[in-house]
Amino acid sequence: xxxxxxxxxxxxxxxxxxxxxxxxxxxxxxxxxxxxxxxxxxxxxxxxxxxxxxxxxxxxxxxxxxxxxxxxxxxxxxxxxxxxxxxxxxxxxxxxxxxxxxxxxxxxxxxxxxxxxxxxxxxxxxxxxxxxxxxxxxxxxxxxxxxxxxxxxxxxxxxxxxxxxxxx
Amino acid sequence: xxxxxxxxxxxxxxxxxxxxxxxxxxxxxxxxxxxxxxxxxxxxxxxxxxxxxxxxxxxxxxxxxxxxxxxxxxxxxxxxxxxxxxxxxxxxxxxxxxxxxxxxxxxxxxxxxxxxxxxxxxxxxxxxxxxxxxxxxxxxxxxxxxxxxxxxxxxxxxxxxxxxxxxxxxxxxxxxxxxxxxxxxxxxxxxxxxxxxxxxxxxxxxxxxxxxxxxxxxxxxxxxxxxxxxxxxxxxxxxxxxxxxxxxxxxxxxxxxxxxxxxxxxxxxxxxxxxxxxxxxxxxxxxxxxxxxxxxxxxxxxxxxxxxxxxxxxxxxxxxxxxxxxxxxxxxxxxxxxxxxxxxxxxxxxxxxxxxxxxxxxxxxxxxxxxxxxxxxxxxxxxxxxxxxxxxxxxxxxxxxxxxxxxxxxxxxxxxxxxxxxxxxxxxxxxxxxxxxxxxxxxxxxxxxxxxxxxxxxxxxxxxxxxxxxxxxxxxxxxxxxxxxx
Numbered sequence: 001x002x003x004x005x006x007x008x009x010x011x012x013x014x015x016x017x018x019x020x021x022x023x024x025x026x027x028x029x030x031x032x033x034x035x036x037x038x039x040x041x042x043x044x045x046x047x048x049x050x051x052x053x054x055x056x057x058x059x060x061x062x063x064x065x066x067x068x069x070x071x072x073x074x075x076x077x078x079x080x081x082x083x084x085x086x087x088x089x090x091x092x093x094x095x096x097x098x099x100x101x102x103x104x105x106x107x108x109x110x111x112x113x114x115x116x117x118x119x120x121x122x123x124x125x126x127x128x129x130x131x132x133x134x135x136x137x138x139x140x141x142x143x144x145x146x147x148x149x150x151x152x153x154x155x156x157x158x159x160x161x162x163x164x165x166x167x168x
Numbered sequence: 169x170x171x172x173x174x175x176x177x178x179x180x181x182x183x184x185x186x187x188x189x190x191x192x193x194x195x196x197x198x199x200x201x202x203x204x205x206x207x208x209x210x211x212x213x214x215x216x217x218x219x220x221x222x223x224x225x226x227x228x229x230x231x232x233x234x235x236x237x238x239x240x241x242x243x244x245x246x247x248x249x250x251x252x253x254x255x256x257x258x259x260x261x262x263x264x265x266x267x268x269x270x271x272x273x274x275x276x277x278x279x280x281x282x283x284x285x286x287x288x289x290x291x292x293x294x295x296x297x298x299x300x301x302x303x304x305x306x307x308x309x310x311x312x313x314x315x316x317x318x319x320x321x322x323x324x325x326x327x328x329x330x331x332x333x334x335x336x337x338x339x340x341x342x343x344x345x346x347x348x349x350x351x352x353x354x355x356x357x358x359x360x361x362x363x364x365x366x367x368x369x370x371x372x373x374x375x376x377x378x379x380x381x382x383x384x385x386x387x388x389x390x391x392x393x394x395x396x397x398x399x400x401x402x403x404x405x406x407x408x409x410x411x412x413x414x415x416x417x418x419x420x421x422x423x424x425x426x427x428x429x430x431x432x433x434x435x436x437x438x439x440x441x442x443x444x445x446x447x448x449x450x451x452x453x454x455x456x457x458x459x460x461x462x463x464x465x466x467x468x469x470x471x472x473x474x475x476x477x478x479x480x481x482x483x484x485x486x487x488x489x490x491x492x493x494x495x496x497x498x499x500x501x502x503x504x505x506x507x508x509x510x511x512x513x514x515x516x517x518x519x520x521x522x523x524x525x526x527x528x529x530x531x532x533x534x535x536x537x538x539x540x541x542x543x544x545x546x547x548x549x550x551x552x553x554x555x556x557x558x559x560x561x562x563x564x565x566x567x568x569x570x571x572x573x574x575x576x577x578x579x580x581x582x583x584x585x586x587x588x589x590x591x592x593x594x595x596x597x598x599x600x601x602x603x604x605x606x607x608x609x610x611x612x613x614x615x616x617x618x619x620x621x622x623x624x625x626x627x628x629x630x631x632x633x634x635x636x637x638x639x640x641x642x643x644x645x646x647x648x649x650x651x652x653x654x
Binding site: 020024028035038039042043044045053055056058059062063065066069070072073076082085086088089091092094095096099102103106107111115118119120122123126127128133136137138141142145146149152153155156157158 | 209210212213324326327329330333334336337340344346347349350351352354378379382383385546547548549551552553555556557559560563564567569572573576579580587588589606609610613
């Protein structure tokens, strides 16, 4: 019981800039402010073509609403601090890393290869060691999906070192 | 009503949709919303009726499928089955998993069929009313739909509203549909056409769930053995028939409300079952009334949620937002004209929902044991496969690699949103309603010559605004009572 209470208090006892509430508040406000500033660079239309309001007005209103509501939840968090979340485990960061690798490979080498690499990477780091299942998730299944999309939907995947072998 | 269904192709689609929906419902983290979004590209090879029948059967069966996992491994297969865990699992632990699933199957079927009847009667009435709607009324209705987000199941009211506003903001990316002026495109040509619905849905649901699963690798599920699903006994029926009917009514009503869905319906259905029960002390310890209350309500919400979707083009839930996208992709414009011009199309959907409810009863009754085995597929194999389908599915709609990256971005964003208590459902509803909100607002301002107060001179619009205020105030008052606003 005391442990639970201590954990809950832990978040409150941290300096404000380390607290989850502040980090969430700061991130939303920062991004919203940047977006809000960018709306001032939107083109305007002459009054004759203007349908009610300028194109920038509606997004501006939304961003002001988001900033206001975020400020309210941050203010309310002083009265009731959020519970501290558990630290993220290593597989989470490896999965994020696999997304980055996927983007790089799909952009530079091959879309299909990127799927295969991500699948084997994720499956391995999530604990799979059996070769057959690693082959299943990285080659057999993506190949089935690839052929299925290609034949049923007539989809043409982006060119790449492996995809080109199939197409040409 | 059933005539359009008497074709082998449609029956096959219905059969596949029901089976696929059950599989999706059984797998925790997936569900009819993600499944519908993933299968949407495949529907392009089908005619509009087959496509929508596929999506609606996935919706009906997927909502029920969540109960199987809720009862057997105490993990809701879908959020709408969360309340089913409360009594389903304790009853299964007592060695009565078959009885728990039997009750869930019967009450889900009754709730589902009840809601289809509601849909058949109320959708045309609502559609007729919609003839009275002009741009200001549609704007007020969309605002009402968005304010209803404040009271959806998970997430706090204010966080839900932030997420909803964010969803609308996403809809403004790209060329302004009235003036063709670029907004938030930052010189990226691909963004000029806006951010697609599918990359956002697949990212927020499937990819964020994949990230969530990466944090739960050490989680061990305690499975309860299931011999066979048993139909409820006479005593069980006596105990629960009122609860099933009440929850069917509650679920259908909640479903009709824009943006609300099965999750809210099941929670209210469950709490009302407890309130009216002669044995409230049994709730949480394996009460069949608890299972019936939650399951009848969440399945009743499926038909209810289709009412505003078909009659007004306002989604009743996250999954109906996917169905709405399916309708639009296939060139079907929901609204009053649809009822006038294509009644056979609508009756096809109504009939399909009815048959889907009967089919999932049969599959659930005889096949729950097999479906439960699907949960034995380890995450380390399942999720890389889901990733492959997500990537190909997202890419296929507009054959754009940018869509895949957008999906990944929203996957990471969705993970952190859920981690910090923001529901992702409002983002989806906001995104789908965004264009309607902005378009009707701007046209209304033109009609009113810039005088905003003119909104108050339109009785229907005024009613929706008042309802919006109530929708905003209700969860805030309720949360203040429970001290849970943030």
